Amino acid sequence: METSKPHVALLPLPGIGHMIPYLGLGKLFATHHNFKVTIFLVSIDHLSQKQSKTIISEMSNGLFNVVQLPQIDITKLIDPNATMGIRLPVIMREIVPAFRSSIATMKPRPSVLITDIFGTDAFSVAEEFNMSKYVFPVVHAWLISLTIYTPILDKEVKGEYVHQKEPLKIPGCASIRVEDLFDPLLDRTNQQYDEYVRAGIRLRMSDGVLINSWEELEPKTFAALRDDKLLGCVLERPVYPVGPVVTQSSDLSKSGLLFDWLNKQLNDSVVYVSFGSGATLSHEQTTELAFGLELSKQRFIWVVHAPTEESGDKAYLKGRSGDENHDQFGYLPEGFMSRIQNVGFVISDWVSQVDILSHPSIGAFISQCGWNSTLESILKGIPIIAFPLFAEQKMTATMLTEEFGMAVRLEVLPSNKVVGREEIQNKVRKIMVDKEGHGIRDRVNELKYSAEKAMCKGGSSYRALSELAKSFEAHMQL
Numbered sequence: 339m340e341t342s343k344p345h346v347a348l349l350p351l352p353g354i355g356h357m358i359p360y361l362g363l364g365k366l367f368a369t370h371h372n373f374k375v376t377i378f379l380v381s382i383d384h385l386s387q388k389q390s391k392t393i394i395s396e397m398s399n400g401l402f403n404v405v406q407l408p409q410i411d412i413t414k415l416i417d418p419n420a421t422m423g424i425r426l427p428v429i430m431r432e433i434v435p436a437f438r439s440s441i442a443t444m445k446p447r448p449s450v451l452i453t454d455i456f457g458t459d460a461f462s463v464a465e466e467f468n469m470s471k472y473v474f475p476v477v478h479a480w481l482i483s484l485t486i487y488t489p490i491l492d493k494e495v496k497g498e499y500v501h502q503k504e505p506l507k508i509p510g511c512a513s514i515r516v517e518d519l520f521d522p523l524l525d526r527t528n529q530q531y532d533e534y535v536r537a538g539i540r541l542r543m544s545d546g547v548l549i550n551s552w553e554e555l556e557p558k559t560f561a562a563l564r565d566d567k568l569l570g571c572v573l574e575r576p577v578y579p580v581g582p583v584v585t586q587s588s589d590l591s592k593s594g595l596l597f598d599w600l601n602k603q604l605n606d607s608v609v610y611v612s613f614g615s616g617a618t619l620s621h622e623q624t625t626e627l628a629f630g631l632e633l634s635k636q637r638f639i640w641v642v643h644a645p646t647e648e649s650g651d652k653a654y655l656k657g658r659s660g661d662e663n664h665d666q667f668g669y670l671p672e673g674f675m676s677r678i679q680n681v682g683f684v685i686s687d688w689v690s691q692v693d694i695l696s697h698p699s700i701g702a703f704i705s706q707c708g709w710n711s712t713l714e715s716i717l718k719g720i721p722i723i724a725f726p727l728f729a730e731q732k733m734t735a736t737m738l739t740e741e742f743g744m745a746v747r748l749e750v751l752p753s754n755k756v757v758g759r760e761e762i763q764n765k766v767r768k769i770m771v772d773k774e775g776h777g778i779r780d781r782v783n784e785l786k787y788s789a790e791k792a793m794c795k796g797g798s799s800y801r802a803l804s805e806l807a808k809s810f811e812a813h814m815q816l
């Protein structure tokens with residue numbers, strides 16, 4: 339009997355960072371399993387709509403069907419200053435009717451829905467059209483464990499989590515230190531906390547959870563997620579470690595001044611500094627970072643964004659003379675651009691991070707520890723100087739330094755205090771020059787091989803994906 343192949347509908351949250359792992363996942367289903375894949379794009383504004391369309395069409399390579407859902411207006415529903423932890427769930431609830439109309443008219447209709455933790459309202463559509471339903475939060479297994487366990491903590495812990503004397507215990511997993519708490523847990527009276535608790539409860543309505551990590555990277559956490567005496571009895575759903583799923587390099591971006599410069603540098607000699615597309619530093623922190631890099635006497639590439647708040651000293655920014663071309667970096671310390679002319683490369687445009695990290699000259703990465711950056715760094719064997727700023731980044735930084743041993747941590751938390759120039763200088767030299775750096779480099783290379791092995795034919799993530807593909811096929815018979 340001939341049955342048709344599964345058709346996978348991907349519904350990521352808006353934002354390039356959220357979409358990229360979905361593209362990678364879609365590509366795996368399309369190429370390894372020959373499944374039809376449709377990605378549904380949700381956008382917050384015109385700019386992101388245009389940007390994501392361009393990136394998707396470049397990256398999907400005709401492998402999938404792209405459906406742009408209509409832009410929705412949430413201005414009446416939420417405060418303009420609401421955080422992403424509030425906006426995203428609201429956007430994803432409001433998009434459900436448009437998603438439903440789109441699914442209803444599709445032929446062949448998708449048989450599987452994969453969405454993020456805040457996208458589970460679309461499960462009602464999946465149920466209506468007999469699709470199986472999965473969650474793919476684009477974070478590590480440890481954070482997913484916290485998400486699953488938060489509804490229980492919510493009942494058991496009295497008072498604010500930030501006032502707890504002991505780290506938060508999650509059965510079978512590493513405990514979470516109070517200072518590392520994930521942002522939505524910082525204030526239990528905030529709506530973003532309620533949304534997060536709800537997301538944790540709704541995870542259990544799925545048919546399974548896909549995780550952008552691999553068995554060998556977080557063995558203890560995966561074991562806990564499956565163990566009926568630990569988190570398994572809370573989740574009661576299979577987990578599929580399918581990662582690391584990251585972006586592919588784009589050939590377009592490997593030319594230009596930046597790569598010409600990189601090509602001239604020695605192997606492992608350049609520090610790459612980037613805090614992702616969303617983050618900006620304060621004026622004072624930007625200044626300290628500039629001096630820290632300069633003092634380290636190492637070569638560097640810095641993807642810089644104009645600081646968010648100005649320090650009181652406005653005069654500082656005025657009357658900066660110097661190279662006309664460098665006026666756009668007027669917020670950097672006086673004379674910085676000319677002093678670093680041959681050692682550093684400062685850019686403010688979009689750059690292909692994967693291609694930079696892939697270059698043999700790169701020797702370290704000062705990173706905010708977003709999960710996709712972390713995965714890219716592991717796959718390229720680059721040690722990290724952890725500079726966590728918000729969301730789950732503090733948890734990730736702790737895991738990278740204390741569990742994986744592939745990163746060094748700063749003495750102060752950048753989310754609370756300004757990191758001084760000497761501290762930055764010291765940590766850069768620790769990785770690039772000192773003996774300690776060698777051990778960290780060896781460790782990240784071990785992780786790199788472990789990641790590659792997991793994704794290869796017969797590897798753990800490869801097998802998890804095949805198992806998942808089989809459940810998609812089995813669902814078609816129902």
Ligand SMILES: *[C@@H]1O[C@H](CO)[C@@H](O)[C@H](O)[C@H]1NC(C)=O
Pocket residue numbers: 605698
């Ligand atoms: C630099 O790295 C490249 C790529 O890994 C390698 O082929 C080359 O031999 C290295 N050069 C030196 C001088 O070690």
Ligand SMILES: CC(=O)N[C@H]1CO[C@H](CO)[C@@H](O)[C@@H]1O
Pocket residue numbers: 354355356358585614615616690691692708710711
């Ligand atoms: C290069 C890459 O694909 N990494 C992405 C990781 O996520 C950030 C946003 O969170 C994107 O800007 C990067 O492009």
